[in-house]
Amino acid sequence: MIKIKNILHLLIILLLFIITGCTINNNNKEYKNGQDPSNNINAEYQITCGIGLNEKSAAYKSLVKFKEIVENKSNGKITVDNYHSAELGDDREMMESLQQGYLEMTVPSSAPIVPFVTDFSVFDMPFLFPDYETVDYILDGPIGQELLNKLSDVGLKGLVYWENGYRNLTNNIRPVNGPEDVKDIKIRTMENAIHLTTWREMGARPTPMVFSELYSAMQQKVVDAQENPFSTIYLQKYYEVQKYLTDTRHVYTPFVLMMSQEYWDQLPNNYKKIIMEAAMETRSYNRQLSRKMDAEYLELLKDEMEVTILNSLQRKRFKEAVKPVYDEYYNENSINSEILRDVQDKINSI
Numbered sequence: 001m002i003k004i005k006n007i008l009h010l011l012i013i014l015l016l017f018i019i020t021g022c023t024i025n026n027n028n029k030e031y032k033n034g035q036d037p038s039n040n041i042n043a044e045y046q047i048t049c050g051i052g053l054n055e056k057s058a059a060y061k062s063l064v065k066f067k068e069i070v071e072n073k074s075n076g077k078i079t080v081d082n083y084h085s086a087e088l089g090d091d092r093e094m095m096e097s098l099q100q101g102y103l104e105m106t107v108p109s110s111a112p113i114v115p116f117v118t119d120f121s122v123f124d125m126p127f128l129f130p131d132y133e134t135v136d137y138i139l140d141g142p143i144g145q146e147l148l149n150k151l152s153d154v155g156l157k158g159l160v161y162w163e164n165g166y167r168n169l170t171n172n173i174r175p176v177n178g179p180e181d182v183k184d185i186k187i188r189t190m191e192n193a194i195h196l197t198t199w200r201e202m203g204a205r206p207t208p209m210v211f212s213e214l215y216s217a218m219q220q221k222v223v224d225a226q227e228n229p230f231s232t233i234y235l236q237k238y239y240e241v242q243k244y245l246t247d248t249r250h251v252y253t254p255f256v257l258m259m260s261q262e263y264w265d266q267l268p269n270n271y272k273k274i275i276m277e278a279a280m281e282t283r284s285y286n287r288q289l290s291r292k293m294d295a296e297y298l299e300l301l302k303d304e305m306e307v308t309i310l311n312s313l314q315r316k317r318f319k320e321a322v323k324p325v326y327d328e329y330y331n332e333n334s335i336n337s338e339i340l341r342d343v344q345d346k347i348n349s350i
């Protein structure tokens with residue numbers, strides 16, 4: 001008996017040793033430019049990508065597709081490892097990691113790009129894009145491309161626009177039918193000056209915060225409200241901590257698929273081509289999926305929250321309330337008014 005017990009003890013110690021050894025190995029993620037030695041040994045280039053949304057989002061599903069395309073077309077010479085739910089940081093942090101060469105790829109909202117390239121602020125203007133048609137027209141046209149090119153000045157290679165989407169207001173205080181209903185409501189916004197001004201103009205009390213802290217901020221009642229596309233409101237389960245939803249659609253936020261410029265520059269041309277092709281293919285996939293999800297999740301949210309669908313008169317009142325934002329930013333240098341006028345002219349012409 002004693003002998004068997006001793007052997008068992010030995011076995012348990014051995015097992016523990018193996019498990020601990022493995023864990024330590026897996027956690028060893030301090031490598032530069034994705035050169036993780038434990039990864040696929042056939043790979044010449046290893047791309048790590050992080051995003052803020054969770055694994056059910058259109059953005060993450062598009063990344064999975066991006067990975068498939070890149071790995072197939074390169075016969076496994078390029079690998080892509082995807083991380084979600086801000087595991088590798090929030091939008092701004094991940095862009096900084098790209099600049100420093102600690103991360104290869106990320107997909108931030110355009111709003112937190114503004115501190116890096118001011119001209120992206122044009123997308124933050126409230127009620128700028130009346131519909132998806134105008135969105136695609138501007139983003140995929142010369143203005144959209146010009147903005148992507150500007151990212152290179154700050155060490156970021158802009159590949160294509162994906163979609164975060166039209167943003168809608170949720171809150172925990174009262175149903176919102178018009179701008180007067182948001183008075184004094186504490187609302188979380190992205191870290192972006194125009195978003196703050198927009199909500200201040202409506203009489204709310206906006207406070208900027210990173211995405212990964214939002215759920216608990218609402219749960220602990222640090223803020224009463226937030227705004228995001230329907231799919232995010234549903235998939236992040238904001239309905240658990242928010243009662244009211246209004247389809248304000250007050251601003252359209254693009255996502256930007258971007259790479260570390262330093263990493264991009266050292267890629268051979270044939271690999272750059274593969275990555276660009278995958279970016280273009282996932283662009284249409286992402287938008288289709290995102291738009292489908294937007295409609296579907298609104299329906300699901302109707303079972304979870306008190307939903308207000310604005311009529312055209314109510315929507316007009318919101319637009320009027322935020323007009324001063326345009327006056328303010330036309331006169332200041334904080335937005336490139338030339339780009340803004342250009343976008344508005346093009347939208348009006350179609």
Ligand code: TK8
Pocket residue numbers: 051052053090091108109164190210211227228232253
């Ligand atoms: C995800 C963010 C998020 C954005 C926000 O990284 O912060 O509210 O809408 O989806 O980019």
